Amino acid sequence: MSDVVRLLLVEDDEALSFIVKDNLEQHAFVVDVAGDGQEAITCFDQNRYHLIILDVMLPKIDGFKVAEYIRLKDEDVPIIFLTARSMTEDKITGLTLGGDDYISKPFSMEELLLKIRIFLKRSHSLTYGSIPAQKSNQIGRFLFLPDELTLSLDGEVRKLTLKEMELIQFFSENMNKVLRRNEILEKVWGSNDYFLGRSLDVFISRLRKYFKPDPTIKITNLHGIGFRFTVKKSENLKS
Numbered sequence: 001m002s003d004v005v006r007l008l009l010v011e012d013d014e015a016l017s018f019i020v021k022d023n024l025e026q027h028a029f030v031v032d033v034a035g036d037g038q039e040a041i042t043c044f045d046q047n048r049y050h051l052i053i054l055d056v057m058l059p060k061i062d063g064f065k066v067a068e069y070i071r072l073k074d075e076d077v078p079i080i081f082l083t084a085r086s087m088t089e090d091k092i093t094g095l096t097l098g099g100d101d102y103i104s105k106p107f108s109m110e111e112l113l114l115k116i117r118i119f120l121k122r123s124h125s126l127t128y129g130s131i132p133a134q135k136s137n138q139i140g141r142f143l144f145l146p147d148e149l150t151l152s153l154d155g156e157v158r159k160l161t162l163k164e165m166e167l168i169q170f171f172s173e174n175m176n177k178v179l180r181r182n183e184i185l186e187k188v189w190g191s192n193d194y195f196l197g198r199s200l201d202v203f204i205s206r207l208r209k210y211f212k213p214d215p216t217i218k219i220t221n222l223h224g225i226g227f228r229f230t231v232k233k234s235e236n237l238k239s
Helices: 015-024 038-045 063-073 088-096 109-128 161-172 180-190 196-212
Strands: 008-009 030-034 051-055 078-086 101-105 138-139 142-145 150-155 154-157 179-181 217-222 226-231
Touching: 008 015, 008 038, 008 142, 015 030, 015 109, 030 038, 030 101, 038 063, 051 109, 063 078, 063 088, 063 161, 078 088, 078 109, 088 101, 088 196, 101 109, 109 154, 138 161, 161 180, 161 196, 179 180, 180 196, 196 217
Parallel strands: 008 030, 008 051, 051 078, 078 101
Antiparallel strands: 138 142, 142 150, 150 154, 179 226, 217 226
């Protein structure tokens, strides 16, 4: 990663954005600020960012629409949503749209800085290869390429989000094992709470849809416990 880490802060509260920007710059980040959703999209189109801090309630275009636009263009850049503490559904929606995490207002700068460092470290590893290169994995009939964030079947390639890739990788590394929900959340999301648990269920449904073309692959829900990821070896058909 280059020495300059550029962040996009999307927040319409000028006082809050000033304080957050000032604190982040004191920690050597370069910070661009957008005051509404349209400006955020313009900034994103014109610059490359290492991480985006995105408020949900924005003028012109709301944060969810901005996140959808960003994810169409870039599956990898970490997105941290800023949400009102009472807006439970906002947190769940943000995570299912491809957000990596959320922070409830009011928040401490220590919490924000910690999350930024966690996600920069993860995306740095994936993007710049500071971890050993990962070989391709065969999962049933699918070819899974973690480094490229892709899942392929019969020449058709599906681009994965960072979280989808990490979840598939965790499952493939623990095939046939009973995985508790809290274990999955701690490993893939880095924390365990109600909102992330709801998001996990959405991601599980998404992966089941991805793997549906191969009936040998199952993600079994173990009620009250967690999940088991299995790949049944298919027998060769006799002619």
